Amino acid sequence: ADCAIASGVSTLKPSPPKQRAKRRKISGNNRFILIGRQLTVNPPLYDPLSPETDQQLRPNLRRELIAKRQALPDLERRDAELTERLLQVLDALEPETLGAYCATRGEFDPMPAVTQWLAAHPECTLALPRVKEATKEMTFFAWAPGEPLRPGPYGIAEPTGEAVLNPTTLLVPCVGFADVGLRLGYGGGYYDRYLAGREEVYTVGLSYACCELHQLDMQPHDQLMDLVLTEDGLYGLDALSLTLVD
């Protein structure tokens, strides 16, 4: 079944986005631990990491994953495959306002797919984030391919306009991910903070297959991605519940 899901994007039948009132969520203050495809609730089946140990390990994990993706062979093929998959998912979701990002540190660059999709769907508006380091806030501003960008915090390019937009579909870069849609970012908590209370936003994580994590403690503030795309497959709770039609 894994292979069928991984290779079957073009035959997937996602439900129309308008029927999705809220982003998928696992509620409550329980401690969730992910082992393979199993999401375990208290009491865990194995000794979990203490929160302190988990917090100490995360910076190393981030460094390792970033180094791994920056050393990936066949990057051109992988990017072409991920671009194709992203285009298929955009076709299925038909976003009204699409939030994207300017790739940094070896992240998958969504712009080739986004630019191509926008050219065919001029009714869709694009937005890019600007962050405030002091408050760890993120705001999305309208931007179109070709418009100016300026360097922002962390060396990430930012839009220069003043029109605030609230994306209905958000492309989210993931340093690491677990298959239910759990995400590891750079540690600023920007996306978790932005998405808290915005459950109507449909989230599409983007990562490479080598950054899949098989064990990651879920933190109370973690926002699940509805889908995660890599060059090899489709993950997240929406992917797991999708049926394949041949």
Ligand SMILES: Nc1nc2c(c(=O)[nH]1)N(C=O)[C@@H](CNc1ccc(C(=O)N[C@@H](CCC(=O)O)C(=O)O)cc1)CN2
């Ligand atoms: N392309 C892109 N743009 C993005 C994000 C992203 O992940 N990718 N963001 C997603 O949030 C926001 C920026 N978030 C960031 C948060 C922290 C660091 C950072 O450099 N952190 C420190 C310490 C990290 C740690 O605790 O391990 C560092 O790496 O030195 C960089 C970006 C907004 N824009």
Ligand SMILES: Nc1ncnc2c1ncn2[C@@H]1O[C@H](COP(=O)(O)OP(=O)(O)OP(=O)(O)O)[C@@H](O)[C@H]1O
């Ligand atoms: N909704 C929230 N409200 C307040 N603080 C939050 C919220 N979400 C996350 N945080 C805080 O942000 C910090 C970083 O969170 P985490 O380690 O999950 O970041 P990340 O998702 O890897 O990073 P990023 O989203 O920037 O790429 C944590 O200390 C966490 O407590």
